[in-house]
Amino acid sequence: MKNSYVYTVVFMLVVSAVFTLLLAGANSFYKPKIEENELLAERTAILYVFDIDQSGSAAEVLKRFDDNIKDTELSGISLYEYSEQGETIAYAVPFTGAGLWGSISGYLGVSPELDEITGLVFTSHSETPGLGGRIDELEYKEQYRGLVIDAGSKLAYGEDGGGQIDAITGATSTSNAVLKILNELLDETISRLEVA
Amino acid sequence: MAETIKEVISRNVWKENQGLRQILGICSSLAVTNLMTNSMVMGLGLTFVTAFSSLTISLLRNAIPHRIRMIVQTLIIASYVILVDIFLQANFTDISKALGPYVGLIITNCIIMGRAEAFAQKNTPVLSMLDGLFAGVGYTIVLLIIAFFRELLGFGTLFGFDVNFIGFETWTIMVMAPAAFFLIGTLIWITSNIFAPGKSKK
Amino acid sequence: MFTDGINPLIIFFASILTSNMILSNFLGMCSYISISGEYKTASSLGKSVTLVMVFTTILNFGVYKLIIVPLGLEYLQYILFIIIIAATVQIIEMAMDRLLPDLHVKLGIFLPLITVNCAILGTTLFMVIRDYNFVQSLLFGLGSGLGWWLAISALAAIREQMAKTKLPKGLEGPGIAFIITGIMALAFIGFSGIFTIT
Numbered sequence: 001m002k003n004s005y006v007y008t009v010v011f012m013l014v015v016s017a018v019f020t021l022l023l024a025g026a027n028s029f030y031k032p033k034i035e036e037n038e039l040l041a042e043r044t045a046i047l048y049v050f051d052i053d054q055s056g057s058a059a060e061v062l063k064r065f066d067d068n069i070k071d072t073e074l075s076g077i078s079l080y081e082y083s084e085q086g087e088t089i090a091y092a093v094p095f096t097g098a099g100l101w102g103s104i105s106g107y108l109g110v111s112p113e114l115d116e117i118t119g120l121v122f123t124s125h126s127e128t129p130g131l132g133g134r135i136d137e138l139e140y141k142e143q144y145r146g147l148v149i150d151a152g153s154k155l156a157y158g159e160d161g162g163g164q165i166d167a168i169t170g171a172t173s174t175s176n177a178v179l180k181i182l183n184e185l186l187d188e189t190i191s192r193l194e195v196a
Numbered sequence: 197m198a199e200t201i202k203e204v205i206s207r208n209v210w211k212e213n214q215g216l217r218q219i220l221g222i223c224s225s226l227a228v229t230n231l232m233t234n235s236m237v238m239g240l241g242l243t244f245v246t247a248f249s250s251l252t253i254s255l256l257r258n259a260i261p262h263r264i265r266m267i268v269q270t271l272i273i274a275s276y277v278i279l280v281d282i283f284l285q286a287n288f289t290d291i292s293k294a295l296g297p298y299v300g301l302i303i304t305n306c307i308i309m310g311r312a313e314a315f316a317q318k319n320t321p322v323l324s325m326l327d328g329l330f331a332g333v334g335y336t337i338v339l340l341i342i343a344f345f346r347e348l349l350g351f352g353t354l355f356g357f358d359v360n361f362i363g364f365e366t367w368t369i370m371v372m373a374p375a376a377f378f379l380i381g382t383l384i385w386i387t388s389n390i391f392a393p394g395k396s397k398k
Numbered sequence: 399m400f401t402d403g404i405n406p407l408i409i410f411f412a413s414i415l416t417s418n419m420i421l422s423n424f425l426g427m428c429s430y431i432s433i434s435g436e437y438k439t440a441s442s443l444g445k446s447v448t449l450v451m452v453f454t455t456i457l458n459f460g461v462y463k464l465i466i467v468p469l470g471l472e473y474l475q476y477i478l479f480i481i482i483i484a485a486t487v488q489i490i491e492m493a494m495d496r497l498l499p500d501l502h503v504k505l506g507i508f509l510p511l512i513t514v515n516c517a518i519l520g521t522t523l524f525m526v527i528r529d530y531n532f533v534q535s536l537l538f539g540l541g542s543g544l545g546w547w548l549a550i551s552a553l554a555a556i557r558e559q560m561a562k563t564k565l566p567k568g569l570e571g572p573g574i575a576f577i578i579t580g581i582m583a584l585a586f587i588g589f590s591g592i593f594t595i596t
Contacts, residue, residue, distance in 0.1 A: 008261040015256075015268055019275040020474070026279055027473040030286040037289045098404045101417075102528025126296060126528045128422075130230035131371060133294055170371045173590070222431070226424040266513075267484060274477040282473060297523035300476050304516040306428045372587065373422045377580030381573050388568035 042123060049092045049109035049119040050082040051145065075194045080107070090118045093190060097181030100173045102126035104135075104181060110149075110190055120144040120182070132174030140168055154183045201326055208330035209337065214307045216338055216387045221307035222380065225339055228298055230371050232355045235343035236336070237284070237291050241299060243332025245276040246308045250316040250328030252276075257317050269312050270303070277302045307331055342379045346370045406537045409530070413541030415589040419517045420549040421582060426517030430550050431575050433508075440554030444547030446505045448540070450490060450512050451521055454483050455539025458522040459532060479522050484513045517546055553578060 040058050043065040047054045052068060054061060069092075072081045080092040092107040104125040109118035120141050127133045134140060143165040147155070157167045157175065167175035199207070214220045225242065228234040249272050253260075260268050281299045284292040292299070302308070311331050316324040347353055350370030352360025360366070369375050419425045426447070434440045458479050466475050491509045494502040512518060521542045525535045556578050565574055 008264055011259065011261055012264055012268070015271060019271060019477075023275055023278055023282075023473060026282050030282050033286045034282075037286065041289055101524070102404075102530070124293075126524075128227075130228065130234065136294070169366075170368045220428060222424065222427040226427070267481075270480055270484065271477060274480055278473060278476055281476070297520065297527050300523050301425070301516055301520055303476055303480055304514055304519045306514060309514060369584075372583075373424070374580040374583040374587070376424065377576045377583055381569075381576030381580060384573040384576065385566070385569045388573065 045121040045123050046080050046092050046107055048141075049107045049121050050090050051109075051119055052082070075192055077189060077193065082109075088112045091193070093185065093193075095181055095185045095189075097177070097184065099125055099127055099177045099181075100132055101128070104178065108144075108182065108185060108190075114190060114193060115149060117144050117147040117149060127171070127174045132168070132171040134168050134171065135174060135178055149186060155179055155186070199323070201323070204323060204327050205330045208327060209334040211391070213334045213338060213387070214310070214331050216380075216384050220310050221305045221335060225298070225305070225335075226342070226376050226380070227373075228295060229339055229343040229376055230346045230350060232340060232343040232347050234291070234295060235339040236355075237288070237295065238298065238302075239332065239336025239339045241277075241280045241284070242302050242305060242307070243329060243336060244280060245273060245302055246311055246328035246332040247325050248276050248328070249273045249308055250311050251321050251325035253312045254316040254319060254321040254324035265317075269309060273308050273312075274303050307335060338380075338383065341383065342376060345379055346375055350375070404534065406534045409534055410537040410541040411592070413538055414545040414548065415586060415592070418545040418549055418583075418586055419520065419542045420546060421579065421586050423520065425520040426515045426546055429511055429515055430546075430553070430579075431572050433511075434550055434554040434557055434575060437551065437554040437558050440550045441547070442505050443508045443511075444550045446508045447512055447515060447517065447546050448543030450483075450487055450509070451518055451543035451546070452536070452539045453490060454486050454518055455521055455525060455535050457482050457486060459525065459530075459535045462526055475526070479519060480513075483518055483522070487513050517542065549579075549582065552582060 036058070040061060044054045044061055046069060047061065047065060050069070052064065056064075068084065069080050069082050072079065074081075074091065077093065079094065082089045082092070090109050090111055092109045094105070094107050096103050096105040098104070102125070104122060104127070106120065106122035106124075108120050110116065111118060122135055122141075125133070125135065127135065147164060149155070155161055155165065157165055157179065208214070221242075225235070225238045228238050249269070252272050253269060256268075277300065280302070281292070284295070284299060308328075311324075311328050315327045319327070344354070347355075348359065349367045352358060352364070352366045367375075413419070417423065420427065420430055429443065433443050461478060461482055462475070466472060466478060471478070487509050491502070494505070494509075521539055525538055530538060553575065557575065560574060560578075569577075
C-alpha cells in the first residue's frame with residue numbers, strides 16, 4: 001500500500017499542495033510589509049543623500065520626504081530635488097553600474113551649483129557580505145559628504161585624490177568599481193545637467 | 197534504545213558537533229563568518245529550519261513513501277528556508293540584503309538533510325525537533341567562535357561595536373577567505389585532540 | 399533584464415581564479431573535504447560537478463526568466479531551483495547510462511551526491527541575484543564548475559603526497575585539509591591583480 005504508485009503520487013501532490021499553500025499564505029501576509037519596507041528604504045536612502053534626519057517612525061520619515069523632496073526631471077534626467085521655500089538645496093541623481101559581481105545602484109547627491117557632493121547612498125548591490133558589501137557602511141559613505149568636485153577632475157582614493165576618500169580594505173575591486181561608476185556619472189550625467 | 201533529552205543535547209552541542217566533528221554544513225555559512233551579526237542570523241535561521249524540518253519529517257515518517265523520501269525532505273526543507281527568507285525580508289531588511297543568496301543556501305546545508313536522514317526518520321517528533329534544534333545550536337556556536345576571531349582581529353569590532361581599545365592594526369587577512377579555513381582547521385585540530393587523544397582518525 | 403557592463407569573459411576567469419566557488423565562497427565544502435583523499439576520484443567528481451553546473455545554470459536561467467518572473471513566483475524560487483537541479487542530475491545520469499556507458503561507470507556514483515552540493519544551487523542563486531544575462535550566466539556556470547574542479551584536484555593531489563608525511567595528532571584528515579585549503583586560498587588571492595574591472 002505504502003509503496004504503490006498511486007499512493008506515492010497522491011502523497012507527493014498533497015505535500016506539495018500543503019507547503020505551497022503555506023508559503024503562498026506567508027508571502028501574501030508579508031508582501032505589503034516587504035513592499036512598504038522597500039519604499040521606506042528607498043526614501044530613507046534619499047533623505048540620507050540630502051543629509052536630512054532619517055530617524056522616527058515610518059510615517060514620520062515618509063512625511064518628511066513628502067514635505068521636502070519632489071520627483072522631477074532636469075535636462076531629460078529624472079531625479080529627486082530637495083528644496084526649502086522654493087529654493088533648491090540639492091539634487092539626488094540615480095545611478096546603476098557594474099560592480100564586481102552584479103549591478104550597483106544608488107543615488108548621488110549634488111549641490112545645485114554641481115560643485116559639491118552632498119551624499120552618496122547605495123540602494124542595491126550584490127557584493128560579498130562583509131567585504132565589498134561594506135560600501136553600505138557609514139564609514140565608507142560618509143567620506144563622500146561635502147566632497148568638492150570640479151569639472152574635469154576625477155575622484156580617486158588615497159593620495160591621488162588628496163587623501164579625502166579611502167577604499168575598503170580587502171575589497172579593492174568593489175571600491176574601484178564604485179569610483180568608476182561615480183566618475184562616469186559625474187562625467188556623463190551630472191555635468192550635462194543644466195542648472196538654472 | 198531512545199536517547200534521553202539530555203543525551204541529545206550533549207551529543208549535538210559537544211560530542212558530535214556537526215561542524216567540527218562531522219565536518220558537515222561548512223558550505224553555506226562560513227562565508228558570512230567575518231561579521232558576528234551575520235553569523236548569528238545565519239545560525240539562528242539554520243537552527244529554526246533544522247528544528248522544524250526534523251519535526252515535520254518525524255511527524256510524517258510513517259507516511260512518506262521510501263522511494264521519494266529525498267525529494268519530500270528537500271521540499272520540506274526548502275519550504276522552511278523560504279519562510280525564513282520571507283520573514284527576514286519583512287522584518288530585518290538590512291540583514292536580509294547583506295546576506296543575499298546565503299539564506300537560500302541553507303537548503304543545501306548538509307546538516308539539515310543529515311539530521312533528517314540519521315535521526316528524524318526513526319525517532320518521535322518532539323525528540324527529533326530537539327535533536328534538530330541542538331544540532332543547529334552547536335553549529336551556531338562554532339560559527340560564532342570563528343566569527344569572534346575574524347571580526348575582532350579583522351575589523352576590531354564585535355557585533356559591530358568598536359572594541360579596539362588599544363588601537364592595534366587590524367589584520368585584513370582575517371576578513372578574507374583564507375582566515376576562515378585556517379580557523380576551522382585549527383578548531384578541528386583542537387577538538388579532535390580533546391575527543392580522541394592518542395587515537396588518530398583515518 | 400540584461401546587465402551590460404560586466405564582460406562575460408571576466409566573469410568566466412574570475413569565477414575560476416579570483417572568486418573560486420570553494421576558495422572564496424566556501425561553497426560545496428562537504429564533498430570537497432570528504433572526497434579529496436584520492437586524486438583520480440576527486441578529479442572525476444570535479445568533472446561531474448562542472449557538467450551538472452553548466453546544465454543547471456542554463457535550465458534555471460530559462461525557468462527563472464520564462465516561468466518565475468512572468469508568474470511572480472519569486473517566493474517559490476528556491477523550491478523550483480532545487481527540483482530542477484535534482485531532475486537534471488537524474489536526466490544526466492540516465493542519458494549518460496545510455497549514450498556514454500564508459501563515462502557513466504566512472505562518474506555515475508557521484509551524480510546523486512551532486513544534488514546536495516551547495517556550489518550548484520549557489521551558482522544559480524548568484525546568477526539570479528546578480529541579474530546576469532544568458533551569456534554571462536553560461537560562462538559563470540562553466541567557470542564556477544571548472545574552478546571547483548581545479549580546487550578539488552589540487553587539494554587531492556596535495557593530500558596524496560601528504561599521506562606520506564607524519565602529521566601532528568588530531569590534524570590528520572579534515573583538519574589538515576582545511577589548513578591546506580587556506581594556503582591555496584591565499585595563493586589564489588595572488589590572481590586578483592589579473593583582472594581589473596575599471
